[in-house]
Amino acid sequence: MSELPPYDDSSESGESEPRDPIGLFDEIVAAETDRDPDLAVIEAGSRTLRARGSAAERADVPARPADPEIDRALREVEAELATRWGETKLEPSVSRIAALMDVLGEPQRAYPSIHITGTNGKTSTARMIEALLGAFDLRTGRYTSPHVQSVTERISLDGTPVSAERFIETYEDIKPYVEMVDSQQEYRLSFFEVLTAMAYAAFADAPVDVAVVEVGMGGSWDATNVIDGAVAVVTPIDLDHTDRLGTTPGEIATEKAGIVKQDATVILAQQPVDAAQVLLKKAVEVDATVAREGLEFGVVARQVAVGGQLVTLRGLGGEYEEVFLPLHGAYQAHNAAVALAAVEAFFGVGAAHAQSLDIDTVRKAFASVTSPGRLEIVRRSPTVVLDAAHNPAGARATAEAVSEVFDFSRLIGVVGASADKNVRGLLEAFEPIFSEVVVTRNSSHRAMDVDELAGIAVEIFGEDRVQVEPRLDDAIEAAITLAEEEGEYTGGGVLVTGSVITVGEARLLLGRR
DSSP: OOOOOOBOOHHHHOOSSOBOHHHHHHHHHHHTTTSOHHHHHHHHHHHHHTTSSOTTTTTTSOOOOSSHHHHHHHHHHHHHHHTSOOTTOOOOOSHHHHHHHHHTTOGGGSSOEEEEEOSSSHHHHHHHHHHHHHHTTOOEEEEOSSOSSOGGGGEEETTEEOOHHHHHHHHHHHHHHHHHHHHHSSSOOOHHHHHHHHHHHHHHHTTOSEEEEEOSSSSTTOTTTTSOOSEEEEOOOOSOSHHHHOSSHHHHHHHHGGGOOTTOEEEEOSOOHHHHHHHHHHHHHTTOEEEEBTTTBEEEEEEEETTEEEEEEEETTEEEEEEEEOSOSHHHHHHHHHHHHHHHHHHTBTTTBOOOOOHHHHHHHHHTOOOTTSSEEEETTTEEEEOOOOSHHHHHHHHHHHHHHOOOSEEEEEEOOBTTSOHHHHHHHHTTTOSEEEEOOOSSTTBOOHHHHHHHHHHHHOGGGEEEOSSHHHHHHHHHHHHHTTOTTSOEEEEEESOHHHHHHHHHHHOOO
């Protein structure tokens, strides 16, 4: 059986012998019983990963601060945030965040914004937009969610997550105002609302030239929707969060259309017909300009390349040939087309002028893009891939990409999903490509019970193709063993998926190779 990467904790504990990473992970999680389970897991994983890989490899996913005092201060901030409503408990209103912005002096008005909604692809698209803007010498702020490993990932300046020190300082700066608003509202500001305010304040303080902002959920009443995005981006809409947003793409689009503001430019990815109708109607109502994938812009050609794909994109100002994108899957090429159109719209291409962006700068930007936890290879022999697909549409896109990019003779799935997701649809999407599936759970309180997950999996895969491992580390070990059964030189692989949290924990446990 293959072992997880070793971890030497001697630098922190004073011990001469290396600590077992799984034991350390469990120890830290168990010690954090008074905190939000998600934050405890993130902290535990970050601490077990600290010594692994180079700094460059982990630039997008910062570990815990090395300085004990800073680490302590960050834990205190995380603990305070964890006392607030989590991201799955919502009161659909922007009144609280608007009140907070008012007492903070409207920091979100200090810079133009590109606002992104949709069901899948938001974070990858945001990262691409950020890379393009940065390549054209603009200072950027990016706000995305959820995070893979560290809460500080959510707020980035110039493509890099804010430091723990800056995260703490920003929280302390706005804390008195948060408490003031709390005292005046029926409900306290939520975890996501406070983080959103922190992002907007940090961007104003930097200051940034442009903010790239991803909604948390929906659009109209999402906490981010106190900005007036000059460019509104809608990635593909599908069924997710149906209990809150609607049961059809059209109903969901009604909520997401709320980010489209007066006289904005709307960049629409390919959409279901009913969703497109809703979005186009909203654009007409507010005199917004619309650019649609497949008509005004799109993917002209793509081919698989080593480490990613080579694409030709048609933008609002012309074609951009031979652009290397170091991400896998057709859906990432479509995300790239959306991101390019959004940046062109921001610069006025297609409206103020027809000249395309500098091709060399565009190529350089796309070549630098990363998207942790999205078809990310974290181990070889056998290959272990992480992907944060957590709904049927995302799973279908991932399955298609895996079939295109990898020549696995035997692919073992490791699936840990959240209880509030369409798990049956997710498993059905993966069934054609998984030889076997190991069902497990992550450490979040939102995780589906492993026996319930196993029951659904058996219905879809059959009993002989399902293995149950309640612990994620055991599940990964079991999957690796299954993938190796055909021999060292055969094409066995492992795909860990089902939840951003599952992928984040797996990434921490496995490290970067």
